[in-house]
Amino acid sequence: MTAVSLTPLTVTRWWLIRHAPVHNPDNVICGSSDREADTGNRAAAAALAASLPAEALWLTSPLRRSRQTAQALWTRNPRLADTAVVEPALAEQDFGDWEGISHDTAAMRDAEAAARFWRDPARHAPPGGESFAAVMERTAAALRRLTDSHAGRDLVAVIHAGTIRGALALALDLTPEAALRLRIDPWSLTRIDHHHTGTGSWSVGGVNQQAGTF
Template sequence: MSVGYAVTRWWWVRHAPLSLPAGTIAGRLDADVDLSDTGMIEGARSWLPDNAVWLTTPLGRSIRSAAALRPGQPTVSVADLTEQDFGAWQGRTHAEIWDSEREVAERFWQDPAGNAPPGGESFATLSDRVGMAVRRETATYQGRDIVMVGHAGPIRAALALCLGLPPAGVLSVAVDHWHLFRMDHLALGDGDGQWRLIGANIPPCRGRLR
């Protein structure tokens, strides 16, 4: 007797580079993006499946990057997949913060997953909301391809969910602009199912990737 299961395929693509000085913490700032690298965009576009559900966040860099990848593609905005709120540190560089708030910065870096920036949220808190959102969207679009054009923090949080790691276990993972993370969810019966990592931080290239 064969047992069937539904596979939901997630295609996480980080948005385009931001038009901000190097080292600036963007967080939830609605910063503009640099869409000039057409080779990267075309390479990333060539991976993505037809007939997928496309998700973005409310931030413009997610929306504009999705539009560059697939012009005219309808998208669904998911607020719970928005980037981490860095509070008072948004719009400032790491060097500025270190020079002006060294003690606060040192305390933060003692536990960068569990501690929150002043007026912001911790990565652990972000991971909780992203985990709930990923489970919800997976159930909503079970058996479909889901393209999510998003942010580094939530992509790391989704990776932690996929691999069963604590939030601190993924903070060192590189998430580069226009790069792809592929994760599958296998639903079987009434349980939570299983996750499978297909690829992480894959650079744009021409040709289909399954």
């Protein structure tokens, strides 16, 4: 019998973290708005930092709340300290003309645009902004590109609820409507892996995991 040589399976591991809560006392829309994060929850930061791999490529979005959260994690666990790569394609959804105002104010300014958006919030874009379906597309393209470029590595991405939903939609073949149902809390950890075999496949190890459950 001829021995068969098996090539070890290459797995790329994604550690997807939603940033710390945003300072938003007026409860306005702040998808692409560059607001600061409240990183004062030391227990959550410490628990999350302790769960992350030491040898990883770090990514953030261009938004301040993403970068501040990454810095807080490095502070809680210096072994993680690294220079993060800023990836524009992993930014939060852009709500265009609605950035910085409430949904009630948006409806008062343009009732027709608000009604059109809420009839199909997954696929309709706010005025001057982008739809969640578009966010899914750019997130999927970025994950495929980065997975191919860094095959076999751990990638820690400190990003946003919208882009984490987009990553899960890629892994689970979800529609935009289904992906919007996913709850992604601040300081939470979501794990997905890409298995480089055949045409490639994804698996999900955990969604919206909280401190104490990592």
